[in-house]
Amino acid sequence: MLLVSEPILGAEEKLALASVIDSGWITMGDRVREFEQAFARLHGAEDSVAVSSCTAALHLILHALGIGPGDEVLVPSLTFVATANSVLYVGARPVFVDIASPDVPLMSLDDAEARCSSRTKAVILVHFAGYLPEREKWQSFARRKRLLLIEDAAHAPGQPAAGTFGEAAAFSFYGNKNMTTAEGGAIIARDPLLRETIRRARSHGMTSGTRQRLDSRTPDYDVTILGFNYRMDELRAALGLVQLRRLQEWNDIRRRLSLHYRRLIVNHCSSVTVPFADEWPSAYHLMPAVLPAETSRQAVIDSLRGRGIQTTVHYPPVHRLTFYNQICQRCHLPQTEEFARRELTLPLHPRMSLVDVEFVIEALAAALSAKAAMEAVA
Template sequence: MSHSNPAIPLFDLNYGREEKEAVLRVLRSKWLTMGPETEALENEFAGYFKVKHALAVSSCTTALHLANLAVGVKKGTNVICPSFTFVATSNSVLYAGGIPVFADIASTDDWTISPNEIKKKINKKTRAIIVMHYGGFACKMDEIIEIAKHNKIPVIEDAAHAPGSFYKDRLLGSIGDISCFSFFSNKNISTGEGGMICTDNDDYANYIKKIRSHGMTSATLDRHHGHAYSYDVTDLGYNYRIDEIHAALARCQLKKLKKGNERRRLAAIRYKNALSKINKITIPFADYSFSANYHIFPILLNKSINRHSLMVYLRNKGIQTSIHYPPVHKFSYYKTVMGDHILRNTDSVSLHELTLPMYAGITDAQIDYIVDALINFIEGK
């Protein structure tokens, strides 16, 4: 195949006139902090994911922090979580005073947290289990929920990658005791910054509503409308509010989620068909039977391939790639604080994983160009 040399980013925004109009709507309203756009987003999000409560916050990191606090993570408690994730997953445990206990991924094909490893790590100090649906692929939720219920431990879903993905007939983010979504720029719902917490637990929801805004008993909008004239502070809270512009953008993005994910699935099919001809590349989650949103498109390189050299080669061809993820337990800070860990599957996969471009607007021609570049590098052309 012959193609021109396009600049192909790792991700791209699925934006149009709707997002522009949403921002202008907020500016015309002259209300920028948490207000009617936020309330509308929370209602629409709860309806979409079929949960009782959806609470908008400033990021998925702050969502995870609040989720840990809500389920009772504090000093002297442990939280079982993956190391093969973005560092915010485990950082949020430390923010709450807990200790992350890293569990390995299931296999070199299934890069989600292993239920068997979770079971081995549980002890009297375990206060929560965090699962992360890597790339939009569901963790083994039936097994994990059974383990959690048997031990009376709440499950936090890190659903940053997962909006619109399913486990059986349920949307990810609606299965655990509490879940956290990301609206970061590269996510399937993209607003730049922002996040959402979902739960059916009234106690969790009431606590989070309070502490996401300084522990105050009334919001600025309440006082603006005359529903309250003052406030009390009843708990140590945080400034984790979302703003109206990001909320308005998220409302647009939520409406586009289903179609955007379908376009990603079609792109994934084209990638898989083309990459199946390359012996030195493996595509994970080969036996996955549920509907994934393909937040990213990861591949596993043969050990004979120099990943850094390949990334530089692709960059010179105008193709951006990335690594998802350097494992958390290998970071200098975590080695200093928690010592060395051996997670065999995580360690192996993380050395050879490569993330290819994936977004709703990626074209067939771009995918073909990427695959041709991979073939040329591997064949030494």
């Protein structure tokens, strides 16, 4: 099966894990700190905070910024549910915003403006599929509305502009991301005071960690703020240090595969559209395609699976999921709903070759042609 996503793990990762085990120190320590510094350097930041997941990262950012009950946060519905969940974690209310269009499936600036209220305190921009929103326009909007600007950059590690939009950015290293630590995440916050609050809150609000107390030879610590258990461990940090060294190379492979997809879709599947212009800044996390309106997506999925090709959908709209539909019953986002009905995510990862891309497009063209032939007969 040609998978939608596949991590690259090998001898270097095994050696890195073995080294941690041999060291006898597996909780948060020197490797976590080294990983934080390396990740920050890659993004031109002073420092970063490594955490247990991107969800934890979003929660910590909102918590540290003081967002809570009575506040509203603008979020896209075209995202993984964790984006909205993190808002509920701090007691605030997520307000779902439509995408701009099927060609630009990022949060609509106009719809965001329309959904602002006196209770709106922040906006979470999601870099869907690795593609970044227009930074200057969103920064201007946030200044004008006096909103805190947060990035859900789960899809965009290694993209130079990720982490430069506003107060903070949350990154993911889950198993299907551009680089992986199995589970894990990181936060870039440019304000040192905000970053220190986040760093302390990730570990129960404690003033020192286990390794720090060992090195300083004193068991004393204090708890100064409400905190959580969102630490990254040494094993995941060791994986991250190995993966980070190849992230730019892997992102470039993703870029070349994406461009090849685009060329072939134009030539062989002209009824299919691909979001975003070729030059749009991206980390090329996903390869989303939009099927013709009348096409049965499930028939195409089944046809490709029969050829050994996995596909998936990014994403079922959050506001349509059972839990959120119960609390957002009158929410209607026509652009998001139409995009989600027709979107199909094709395989994209650095283990693939250009020949693999050609095989996927040949199979997609055959699936679409078979459907057209059946409709013609009918």
